[in-house]
Amino acid sequence: MDWLIALRDGTGPLGQWGPIVLGVIRVLLFVVPILTLVPGLIWWERRLLSWMQDRIGPNRTGTITFPESFPLAGLRGKKVRTFGLLQPIADGVKLFFKEDATPAAVDRLVYFTAPAVALFPAFALGGTLPIASLRYPFEAAGSGIFAFFTPVANVDIGILYVLAISSLGVYGVVLAGYASNNKYSLMGGLRASAQLISYELAMAMSLACVVMASGSMKIPDIVAFQEGPLWGFVNGVQNWAIFTPYGLVAAVIFVICMIAETNRAPFDLPEAENELIAGYHTEYSSMKFAVFFMGEYAAMFVFSGVFAAVFLGGANLMPFRWEQLSSDFPAMAGLFRGLAYANYWLGPVAFLAKQAAGITFFIWLRATLPRLRYDQLMNLGWKSLLPMGVANFIVVGLWVVCTQMFGPAGGFASLLGAFVVLFVLYTNLVGAAKTSTPGIQKRGIKMVDPTPQGVTMVDPNKV
Amino acid sequence: MSASEIGFLALALLAVIGAAGVVLIDNPVRSALCLVLNFFVLGFIYFTLGAPMIGITQIMVYAGAIMVLFLFVIMMLKRQGAMAKPDKPDSRLGLAVVLGLALAVTVYATVIAPQGVTLPLGIKDYGTPQAVGVSLFTNFVWPFEVVSVLLLVGIVGSIMLAKRRI
Known part of the structure; x- marks a missing residue:
């Protein structure tokens, strides 16, 4: 570790270049896994979607059947299956060799920059994301060897950085939509800009809840906060944000916003294929299309990582405080100590597993839910998620203050009180909305009567 | 020249290019994009001055939210392509140059000349x-x-x- 410290402080053999070299290594350690895993993700998405839709999916590519005259006797007539894992490579080769058609009337400069602009935020998003535990078990914070390699930049503005970069993600889509000189693309771009602005706010509110509870915007500090005792008094279990009442609400809001931010189904209105052909990337072919595709998957990957770090305890495999348990149960201290070290060294794997689970959730939703209508999308964002996020923010403040003043029981009491107040407020507001406005009319179904007299309207209430 | 000065000059050059692009480019969308570039780079200048909070707010609020709304409105309006140029040169151009130079001289005389170009004093x-x-x-x-x-x-x-x- 000494040479790493020397490298970091610029006193090693590389001198002043040491920190820069270390920085580049950190960036590579973050970006290369994403780049290598994206093809695997595409395969996983296609297989999983197929299974959920009662199909088989791409399972043939890469299957080798050895002929009967094969030199090695043991392999004659045998089949080697790879479950279609080579399909992404075939897809990649296809994308490379497709004709790269550029429509005549595009705004060329913007048209060619748009894919790059789309890819940049997807990769830059994880700049403050720790992919491993920074603390060696039984030692002080920042003592582990992983602390030298992750996150790329451990800056004070951690969460804000994620929000800022994700808000830049819209430019790729909007510029592609504009530059294509195509009505459908333009509409896709417009939809994307409205959608991302709307969901950005609710996402910020949900993250702000966790920031307020943990008292820091650094993501490693948020992870460290989640390694504390659950609700402040259950000693053996970690306080993952998703286990706390306010954190659960924030997590639900965050997940919905995260899907909307990555333009995935059911929020894929910018590329709704049955309305807008392919939306913003209609006019893109070959590798330029592939870049958009890769940006989407990379963004899914990194957003899953943000969710894992902020709500799912970061690089901890299981929500148990092994160090605490080893001192609480001396009889099994050796086991728990071992598990603590295993938890530390397997941290990156655990983090990757959480990201994989997040992506599987993305795919699951895509296979399950139909696309939202545009007004439903806006209503969900502005009228449900944002008020919920703000209310949750106030509740977190109450929780923190009451826990500090009266202990955990005070926290739960404040939660109960807040719930009652919110419930009364909600029911009264809904009642007021019902009486004051003739308001939201229910949409009746216009049914066509196939009689010779022609089409008549049928009252939907009498059918 | 120190590394931080080189960094500042590079960022400042980009910011000035972006700012000039906003007023010089005819196409409204490209002009707005230049403004995005300017805001984005301005955020980085704040970082180099040791003010990460205002820098990231700059990027998030201006580059990430306000400019998206600008672009939204520009794209919602009828696409006009390049704006029509006036036939004769604008008579206010000379006045603008004079006032701009006056501003530059004032800034130089009151800020740069007495204090010199130094690192941030915060x-x-x-x-x-x-x-x-x-x-x-x-x-x-x-x-x-x-x-x-x-x-x-x-x-x-x-x-x-x-x-x-x-």
Whole structure:
């Protein structure tokens, strides 16, 4: 570790270049896994979607059947299956060799920059994301060897950085939509800009809840906060944000916003294929299309990582405080100590597993839910998620203050009180909305009567 | 020249290019994109000055939200391509050059000449989120609250304007 410290402080053999070299290594350690895993993700998405839709999916590519005259006797007539894992490579080769058609009337400069602009935020998003535990078990914070390699930049503005970069993600889509000189693309771009602005706010509110509870915007500090005792008094279990009442609400809001931010189904209105052909990337072919595709998957990957770090305890495999348990149960201290070290060294794997689970959730939703209508999308964002996020923010403040003043029981009491107040407020507001406005009319179904007299309207209430 | 000066000059050059692009380019979308570039680079200049909080806010609010709305509006309006240029040169151009030069001379005479080009003079860590938060909620709590009320009034007003029937 000494040479790493020397490298970091610029006193090693590389001198002043040491920190820069270390920085580049950190960036590579973050970006290369994403780049290598994206093809695997595409395969996983296609297989999983197929299974959920009662199909088989791409399972043939890469299957080798050895002929009967094969030199090695043991392999004659045998089949080697790879479950279609080579399909992404075939897809990649296809994308490379497709004709790269550029429509005549595009705004060329913007048209060619748009894919790059789309890819940049997807990769830059994880700049403050720790992919491993920074603390060696039984030692002080920042003592582990992983602390030298992750996150790329451990800056004070951690969460804000994620929000800022994700808000830049819209430019790729909007510029592609504009530059294509195509009505459908333009509409896709417009939809994307409205959608991302709307969901950005609710996402910020949900993250702000966790920031307020943990008292820091650094993501490693948020992870460290989640390694504390659950609700402040259950000693053996970690306080993952998703286990706390306010954190659960924030997590639900965050997940919905995260899907909307990555333009995935059911929020894929910018590329709704049955309305807008392919939306913003209609006019893109070959590798330029592939870049958009890769940006989407990379963004899914990194957003899953943000969710894992902020709500799912970061690089901890299981929500148990092994160090605490080893001192609480001396009889099994050796086991728990071992598990603590295993938890530390397997941290990156655990983090990757959480990201994989997040992506599987993305795919699951895509296979399950139909696309939202545009007004439903806006209503969900502005009228449900944002008020919920703000209310949750106030509740977190109450929780923190009451826990500090009266202990955990005070926290739960404040939660109960807040719930009652919110419930009364909600029911009264809904009642007021019902009486004051003739308001939201229910949409009746216009049914066509196939009689010779022609089409008549049928009252939907009498059918 | 030190590394930080080189960094500043590179960023400042980009920012000036972006700012010049905003006024010189005819195409409204490209002009707006130049403004995005300017805001983005400005955020980085704040980073180099040791003020990460204001830098990231700059990127998030201006580059990430306000400019998206600008682009949204520009794209919603009819696409006009390049704006029509006036036939004869604008007579106000000369006045603009004179006033611009006057501003430059004033800035040089009052700021740069007496103080010299130096590194930022702020206290260490003056721009971290902690420092900003503490000063917002201690010394500047009154302006902060007033501004938040102002924003609330703005929100309510915009809803009043936008919705015909509430």
